[in-house]
Amino acid sequence: MTDHVTKEILVLGATGKTGRRLVPLLRAAGHRVRAASRSGEVTFDWDRPDTWAPALDGANTVQLVAPEDPEPVGALVRQAVAGGVTRFVVLSGRGIEHSGDSSDFGAGMAEAERAVRESGVEWTVIRPNNFNQNFDEDLWGPPVRSGRLALPAGSVPEPFVDVSDVAEVSAVLLTATGDEHHGRIYELSGPRALTFGEAVETMARAAGRPVVFEELTPDAYVAELRAAGVPESFVTALDSMFTLFRAGHTSAPADGVPKLLGRPARSFEEYAAGAAAAGAWS
Numbered sequence: 121m122t123d124h125v126t127k128e129i130l131v132l133g134a135t136g137k138t139g140r141r142l143v144p145l146l147r148a149a150g151h152r153v154r155a156a157s158r159s160g161e162v163t164f165d166w167d168r169p170d171t172w173a174p175a176l177d178g179a180n181t182v183q184l185v186a187p188e189d190p191e192p193v194g195a196l197v198r199q200a201v202a203g204g205v206t207r208f209v210v211l212s213g214r215g216i217e218h219s220g221d222s223s224d225f226g227a228g229m230a231e232a233e234r235a236v237r238e239s240g241v242e243w244t245v246i247r248p249n250n251f252n253q254n255f256d257e258d259l260w261g262p263p264v265r266s267g268r269l270a271l272p273a274g275s276v277p278e279p280f281v282d283v284s285d286v287a288e289v290s291a292v293l294l295t296a297t298g299d300e301h302h303g304r305i306y307e308l309s310g311p312r313a314l315t316f317g318e319a320v321e322t323m324a325r326a327a328g329r330p331v332v333f334e335e336l337t338p339d340a341y342v343a344e345l346r347a348a349g350v351p352e353s354f355v356t357a358l359d360s361m362f363t364l365f366r367a368g369h370t371s372a373p374a375d376g377v378p379k380l381l382g383r384p385a386r387s388f389e390e391y392a393a394g395a396a397a398a399g400a401w402s
Contacts, residue, residue: 277313
């Protein structure tokens with residue numbers, strides 16, 4: 121491999137939790153960025169291959185955020201390489217190597233890892249734990265605001281990672297001038313592991329209001345999701361995700377954030393204080 125010169129960076133999922141933090145970081149550092157998503161500055165839709173070439177045009181570096189469906193991923197990677205892309209950074213998930221061949225959880229991420237390994241160009245994979253921001257910006261936000269979060273998490277802890285740290289790591293990897301990160305997998309977590317119950321207690325203290333955590337059996341969790349009208353494919357994926365968590369594959373803190381950023385990862389307490397101050401759970 122030769123030294124990589126970043127010309128233009130394509131960020132897929134640019135309106136997502138990571139992307140909307142990553143794009144401003146890259147631009148503030150003076151990099152040219154194509155912010156792509158179904159509703160973003162640059163149109164990109166995994167289900168519309170006609171949007172791929174215009175999004176890829178001019179980019180030689182790609183932040184790859186795969187869809188749940190693995191089917192289109194390989195074709196996109198091949199098209200990107202043919203069009204001049206020479207580096208991929210894949211946003212995957214911690215523990216994905218233990219998910220097996222099941223398509224219930226993580227199949228798209230696993231396929232993205234496989235596709236870039238076989239691409240013949242530079243690649244790096246980042247595997248973060250669950251984001252802190254899942255508790256206020258995503259699926260667990262409404263239950264926390266309602267005062268009750270009920271999950272089949274068991275007693276296994278999770279070293280939740282702040283999505284801002286993940287975005288900063290991506291920025292480092294996308295803009296590195298050499299190839300020292302080629303072929304590397306970095307696991308990203310927070311500095312310590314908490315059970316979901318401890319996380320809820322931390323958020324409740326920060327918000328100054330009662331929030332309870334209720335441990336559910338897997339069957340009860342699936343029943344609650346279905347009763348809430350969650351699509352069956354997502355029900356299956358979430359059930360599979362918690363099966364992976366309860367096996368303990370993601371419970372130990374990882375060193376990717378301090379290794380790549382030269383500072384400790386942000387703590388869950390810091391996240392909770394900031395989210396509460398911003399009114400996340402009011």
